Amino acid sequence: MGFFEKIKTGLTRTRENIGHSFDQLFAGELDDDFYDLLEETLILSDVGVDTALEISGEVKRRAKLGKCKSAAEARETLKDILTGLLSIGGTELNLENRPAVCLFIGVNGVGKTTTIGKLAARMKGEGKRCLMAAGDTFRAAAADQLEIWSERAGVDIIRQHEGADPAAVVFDACAAAKARKADVILVDTAGRLHNKQNLMNELNKISRVIDRELPQASRETLLVLDATTGQNGLIQAKQFKESAGLTGVVLTKLDGTAKGGIVIAISRELGIPVKFIGVGEGIDDLMPFEPETFVDALL
Ligand SMILES: Nc1nc2c(ncn2[C@@H]2O[C@H](COP(=O)(O)OP(=O)(O)OP(=O)(O)O)[C@@H](O)[C@H]2O)c(=O)[nH]1
Ligand SMILES: [Mg+2]
Structure with a gap:
């Protein structure tokens, strides 16, 4: 199994839990319901309430700036925001000076x-x-x-x-x-x-x-x-x-x-x-x- 497949399989239960909501979300309109469902879905996945609100607010902000024009486009926006939140420092181990x-x-x-x-x-x-x-x-x-x-x-x-x-x-x-x-x-x-x-x-x-x-x-x-x-x-x-x-x-x-x-x-x-x-x-x-x-x- 490839690297990506392995992580995907590892996240199966999470995707079963929230995947349906995300599919629904990105297939719909970019309206108030969108942001409500986005917050709900993120909270359901245990992102935490404050973080969920912050993420949703950031999607809304970028939408207002014209960075995403539809719910489908918001998927990429969301990916970008989540990736940013997760990129808070090097994920590699520092093993330089040995042992x-x-x-x-x-x-x-x-x-x-x-x-x-x-x-x-x-x-x-x-x-x-x-x-x-x-x-x-x-x-x-x-x-x-x-x-x-x-x-x-x-x-x-x-x-x-x-x-x-x-x-x-x-x-x-x-x-x-x-x-x-x-x-x-x-x-x-x-x-x-x-x-x-x-x-x-x-x-x-x-x-x-x-x-x-x-x-x-x-x-x-x-x-x-x-x-x-x-x-x-x-x-x-x-x-x-x-x-x-x-x-x-x-x-x-x-x-x-x-x-x-x-x-x-x-x-x-x-x-x-x-x-x-x-x-x-x-x-x-x-x-x-x-x-x-x-x-x-x-x-
Ligand atoms: N499904 C799953 N099980 C895991 C994973 N990592 C560890 N486990 C299981 O969790 C149980 C506890 O793992 P240990 O490595 O003994 O945990 P520990 O922190 O060393 O525990 P103590 O020595 O009691 O402090 C074992 O049954 C592992 O097989 C994982 O990524 N996925
Ligand atoms: Mg142990």
Whole structure:
């Protein structure tokens, strides 16, 4: 399956939810009903009320300027506006100074471990030398799960026993990456600890170890969010954003939601670029996020 087809398939449920409204919309007249239905459809896809009103207002503004003269032409206008909202920064990972470090954070069950597995396979396919670090030592099975992914992807993993200090695992991974001349370290972290403060303290400690061991390294701190949690995910994201210095978002399980518009809400309200999207549980089901392709697949 091609790149575009894959994203389109991943968005099937969203398109089933809102596709009919869009078809109706672009087949009709560019009148007040048009803008009402546009707002309704966007809200239904979880873009968020404020963002939906803003988008609709912008379509109206451009229509007044004569940039689109019919509902059919408004499709391109809408695409352009959505693409603009999603293009808030580079969607590529910065891995320039090697070994680069990608830290994956997020609450439990969002798809951190799975995303690391998929991304490792992708990077390996690109000829990069990857190393996984099993920084989730809180849960007994966490490192085992990551190890299964390391075998599937064919990349090395650094792990310790359950209950070990995650910062110590990361320390080992930094040393191994230097010795093995790795290009990138993918660090898994715990999603669940005794409380939120513990989790943030642990992430800070990991971060300090990386600062010390690999001061020159390019760094990405990627917040993994489950698209099926909708606006709740946004609240989580705001909490992490304050304490963790995020550089990007990975939005997983887009295939499992009818509300794919959440991507737009995230970019708009967080101001952090979505860098990858998960569209299934398989090893190939992680796609680099490209605003234009995404909007094409959505509409
Ligand atoms: N459909 C679908 N399922 C996904 C996707 N990404 C992850 N999953 C599933 O979500 C579940 C949780 O994924 P994990 O990778 O274990 O999540 P985690 O964030 O590591 O969870 P904790 O280790 O408990 O914090 C698994 O069953 C995955 O197969 C996706 O893009 N689409
Ligand atoms: Mg995990």
